[in-house]
Amino acid sequence: MIEAHSGHMVRGAPEQDIDESALEVGSPKRAAAGVKGVLVSLQRSWEQMGAGRTLKTLPLLNQRSGFDCPGCAWPDPREEDGDRRKLAEFCENGAKAVAEEATTRRVGPEFFARHPIAELAGKTDYWLGQQGRLTQPMVRLDGDEHYRPIGWADAFDLIAERLNGLDSPDEAVFYTSGRTSNEAAFLYQLMVRGFGTNNLPDCSNMCHESSGSALTETIGIGKGSVSLADVEQADLVLVVGQNPGTNHPRMLSSLEKVKRRGGRIIAVNPLPETGLMRFKNPQNVRGVIGGGTPLADEFAQIRIGGDLALFRAINGLVLEAGAVDREFVDAHTHGFEEFAAQAAEIDWAATEEATGLERAQIERIAGMVIASERTVACWAMGLTQQKAAVATIREVVNLLLLRGMIGKPGAGVCPVRGHSNVQGDRTMGIWEKMPKAFLDALEAEFGVPVPRRHGLDTVDSLRAMRDGRVRAFVGMGGNFVAATPDTEATEQALRDCELTVQISTKLNRSHAVAGRTALILPTLGRTEKDVQAGGEQFVTVEDSMSVVHRSRGRLEPASEHLLSEVAIVSRLARRLLGNGHPVRWEVFETDYDAVRDHIANVVPGCEDYNRRVREPDGFVLPHPPRDSRTFRTATGKANFTVNEAAPLELPEGRLLLQTLRSHDQYNTTIYGLSDRYRGIEDARRVVMVNPADVEALGFADGDVVDLVSEWGQDGTTEERRAERFRIVAYPTARDCAAAYYPEANALVPLGSVAERSNTPVSKAIVVRLERR
Numbered sequence: 177m178i179e180a181h182s183g184h185m186v187r188g189a190p191e192q193d194i195d196e197s198a199l200e201v202g203s204p205k206r207a208a209a210g211v212k213g214v215l216v217s218l219q220r221s222w223e224q225m226g227a228g229r230t231l232k233t234l235p236l237l238n239q240r241s242g243f244d245c246p247g248c249a250w251p252d253p254r255e256e257d258g259d260r261r262k263l264a265e266f267c268e269n270g271a272k273a274v275a276e277e278a279t280t281r282r283v284g285p286e287f288f289a290r291h292p293i294a295e296l297a298g299k300t301d302y303w304l305g306q307q308g309r310l311t312q313p314m315v316r317l318d319g320d321e322h323y324r325p326i327g328w329a330d331a332f333d334l335i336a337e338r339l340n341g342l343d344s345p346d347e348a349v350f351y352t353s354g355r356t357s358n359e360a361a362f363l364y365q366l367m368v369r370g371f372g373t374n375n376l377p378d379c380s381n382m383c384h385e386s387s388g389s390a391l392t393e394t395i396g397i398g399k400g401s402v403s404l405a406d407v408e409q410a411d412l413v414l415v416v417g418q419n420p421g422t423n424h425p426r427m428l429s430s431l432e433k434v435k436r437r438g439g440r441i442i443a444v445n446p447l448p449e450t451g452l453m454r455f456k457n458p459q460n461v462r463g464v465i466g467g468g469t470p471l472a473d474e475f476a477q478i479r480i481g482g483d484l485a486l487f488r489a490i491n492g493l494v495l496e497a498g499a500v501d502r503e504f505v506d507a508h509t510h511g512f513e514e515f516a517a518q519a520a521e522i523d524w525a526a527t528e529e530a531t532g533l534e535r536a537q538i539e540r541i542a543g544m545v546i547a548s549e550r551t552v553a554c555w556a557m558g559l560t561q562q563k564a565a566v567a568t569i570r571e572v573v574n575l576l577l578l579r580g581m582i583g584k585p586g587a588g589v590c591p592v593r594g595h596s597n598v599q600g601d602r603t604m605g606i607w608e609k610m611p612k613a614f615l616d617a618l619e620a621e622f623g624v625p626v627p628r629r630h631g632l633d634t635v636d637s638l639r640a641m642r643d644g645r646v647r648a649f650v651g652m653g654g655n656f657v658a659a660t661p662d663t664e665a666t667e668q669a670l671r672d673c674e675l676t677v678q679i680s681t682k683l684n685r686s687h688a689v690a691g692r693t694a695l696i697l698p699t700l701g702r703t704e705k706d707v708q709a710g711g712e713q714f715v716t717v718e719d720s721m722s723v724v725h726r727s728r729g730r731l732e733p734a735s736e737h738l739l740s741e742v743a744i745v746s747r748l749a750r751r752l753l754g755n756g757h758p759v760r761w762e763v764f765e766t767d768y769d770a771v772r773d774h775i776a777n778v779v780p781g782c783e784d785y786n787r788r789v790r791e792p793d794g795f796v797l798p799h800p801p802r803d804s805r806t807f808r809t810a811t812g813k814a815n816f817t818v819n820e821a822a823p824l825e826l827p828e829g830r831l832l833l834q835t836l837r838s839h840d841q842y843n844t845t846i847y848g849l850s851d852r853y854r855g856i857e858d859a860r861r862v863v864m865v866n867p868a869d870v871e872a873l874g875f876a877d878g879d880v881v882d883l884v885s886e887w888g889q890d891g892t893t894e895e896r897r898a899e900r901f902r903i904v905a906y907p908t909a910r911d912c913a914a915a916y917y918p919e920a921n922a923l924v925p926l927g928s929v930a931e932r933s934n935t936p937v938s939k940a941i942v943v944r945l946e947r948r
């Protein structure tokens with residue numbers, strides 16, 4: 177179905193719900209990427225946007241004059257590091273992310289007239305995402321069954337009136353997802369703090385909060401300490417709890433370089449993820465015709481949640497071997513004696529039980545660590561979403577400190593971020609507990625009082641909504657309802673809100689499960705031209721390695737009604753804060769340089785921002801441990817920590833379930849039903865279980881079951897159920913299982929959070945399988 181719409185060719189999206197019940201299981205693929213990856217990306221791009229737009233967009237991805245890939249936060253090669261960008265500096269999944277945004281499918285007023293909100297709520301995330309780009313501001317007033325169009329000015333008036341009508345600014349929360357640009361994020365937090373609250377939950381609360389928490393305490397800054405060159409020059413790279421083949425495919429090129437140089441890679445994962453085992457680089461001949469480069473030298477198939485015990489044992493072995501970098505430890509660290517006293521003892525029986533690994537393998541891994549002069553530790557959600565996430569990451573830091581691996585070339589910590597600008601949003605002040613120095617600087621720059629009481633994070637926002645303490649929600653991007661845990665409770669919390677506002681590019685569940693009065697404000701995406709009164713604008717972003725650079729889209733906007741995020745925030749702030757407000761909101765949207773001038777004055781490390789972001793590769797933010805082995809912690813040194821490994825209790829007949837991403841999704845946006853590398857096609861409601869466990873539990877491959885999570889607190893056990901999952905016998909670690917996010921979010925209790933970071937425990941859920 178092709179129909180004309182505001183001058184664009186519009187490709188039809190499926191009107192019927194998409195059948196997700198068919199299932200085909202092959203064997204897991206042996207190598208990631210290769211030619212098939214290129215073909216898939218081109219096919220998806222063509223389906224969503226046709227040949228013309230495909231050719232216009234993909235070559236601009238991650239180029240200096242183009243736009244930043246809206247996929248992951250893996251950095252681009254830099255000239256400074258002697259690295260040239262390739263003509264195709266993107267991956268299969270980056271291309272899919274672009275195709276999703278640059279799609280020619282549209283969700284306009286006719287769509288909303290056709291589909292009542294209750295009907296949309298019954299659709300799958302896949303179906304919702306496939307409908308296309310939002311084109312006009314829409315509103316649902318209390319009692320309405322449909323969204324209907326509303327003008328921008330009326331929308332801002334309505335939102336301002338409702339927010340100003342609350343008893344306190346703390347009755348509203350303002351969520352941010354990590355695609356928002358630095359400029360929009362900076363203005364957004366200024367508006368929110370000007371309004372009078374620090375309620376700025378973000379997707380980071382569910383993502384790398386545990387990394388930030390552990391790193392700030394131990395090295396004094398919550399960001400990674402390596403550059404791309406460091407990773408590529410390492411002797412040894414640990415890839416822990418991360419699936420780069422799917423989620424950070426461009427990282428595989430760096431890992432391949434490590435291998436070519438004779439470096440080694442250790443993968444720690446309950447699943448033998450294809451990208452970690454072998455990689456076919458589509459950009460060289462060997463990748464195209466050969467069998468690819470074998471990546472992991474050692475694959476530690478760990479039991480879910482066993483990482484703390486593993487790293488404790490490795491640290492014990494490093495101490496035992498006398499392989500401590502005494503010079504580094506004496507000069508730069510604090511707490512070594514106390515740490516060493518505890519770490520020297522290894523309880524092997526407990527370690528083997530917790531990790532599911534054999535002593536001999538752990539000893540081999542420790543030997544590789546000891547032999548390496550340049551070690552980088554990378555990790556992602558497999559660590560951050562555990563119950564003991566913060567303690568586990570602190571233990572990884574202990575290892576690097578023992579070996580003096582911070583602040584020298586080819587070594588360091590590398591928390592691999594998710595969203596392309598999630599790190600930048602934090603730098604710009606999107607955090608419910610920004611430090612005092614930042615708030616002081618904000619107050620001084622704008623002459624407006626800034627609230628000091630910490631705000632609510634994501635989980636606490638949900639609890640406050642549930643309890644009626646929060647009555648209004650504003651979302652700058654993202655898909656709050658689908659990304660958060662405890663689906664049933666969460667959906668109710670959102671429906672009970674008096675007002676929900678979603679600033680979005682595409683239709684998603686958060687538009688279908690909305691507050692009593694609900695607004696959708698459609699915005700420009702990364703790929704699109706942003707033309708304002710002051711001319712064509714660019715925005716800036718920060719990648720996972722603290723590189724700040726420009727991003728400029730080239731496509732015509734999806735609709736003439738769209739506003740940029742900067743324009744939306746500036747106009748809303750004017751209405752919300754009133755005409756007498758000392759901040760001159762009206763100047764920002766004309767020329768984003770005006771925003772950047774303020775960023776330069778407020779945000780540490782951003783001095784002379786407007787000039788430095790115009791450098792071809794942007795600039796790198798300061799990182800004291802990386803730059804000078806300076807540690808701005810409470811002790812003035814890098815801190816060793818003592819971490820107790822409390823084993824995860826698994827009652828008889830239960831499994832530890834993790835929720836993860838398939839190869840064909842971006843978080844809650846489902847691109848398709850193919851988890852190609854894992855050999856699973858045409859289905860998402862599947863649960864992967866080790867064949868021996870399938871048999872031991874009395875099931876067979878292909879059986880359909882309900883997943884029931886059991887979560888104990890204060891002597892009671894709560895149960896949650898997700899229905900109709902097909903068992904797939906799969907080589908995961910024993911006692912473990914895996915199902916896709918967001919379908920399995922219903923099983924994650926709101927009360928089950930990582931210690932200290934308050935991140936939902938999405939990776940170690942105790943479940944039983946119940947036959948249907």
Ligand SMILES: Nc1nc2c(c(=O)[nH]1)N[C@H]1C(S)=C(S)[C@@H](COP(=O)(O)OP(=O)(O)OC[C@H]3O[C@@H](n4cnc5c(=O)[nH]c(N)nc54)[C@H](O)[C@@H]3O)O[C@H]1N2
Pocket residue numbers: 247248249269270383416417418419420422423424444445446447449478479480481482483556557558559562593594595834835836837838839841842843844939
């Ligand atoms: N194409 C694509 N790219 C993406 C995303 C996407 O959805 N699609 N999402 C983006 C975002 S926001 C993020 S945060 C990142 C996420 O990137 P990842 O963290 O790679 O994402 P997950 O799919 O959650 O994979 C978690 C990995 O940890 C492993 N794991 C689970 N439990 C444990 C454990 O207890 N110990 C260890 N050692 N490993 C464990 C799983 O088997 C899996 O390989 O990717 C970003 N990039």
Ligand SMILES: Nc1nc2c(c(=O)[nH]1)N[C@H]1C(S)=C(S)[C@@H](COP(=O)(O)OP(=O)(O)OC[C@H]3O[C@@H](n4cnc5c(=O)[nH]c(N)nc54)[C@H](O)[C@@H]3O)O[C@H]1N2
Pocket residue numbers: 353354355356379380382383384557561594595652653654655656659660661679680681682683684699700701702741835836837842843844845917918920921924938
């Ligand atoms: N069970 C379980 N839950 C999880 C996770 C897990 O592993 N397991 N992972 C967690 C993690 S790591 C994360 S980061 C969160 C993700 O949580 P979110 O960031 O909230 O979710 P996304 O699916 O990335 O958001 C997608 C939506 O963002 C909007 N969007 C896309 N681009 C733009 C843009 O440029 N501007 C604006 N304004 N909107 C845009 C589109 O409307 C799209 O529908 O989920 C978390 N939830």
Ligand SMILES: [Mo]
Pocket residue numbers: 379382383384593594595
């Ligand atoms: Mo994330």
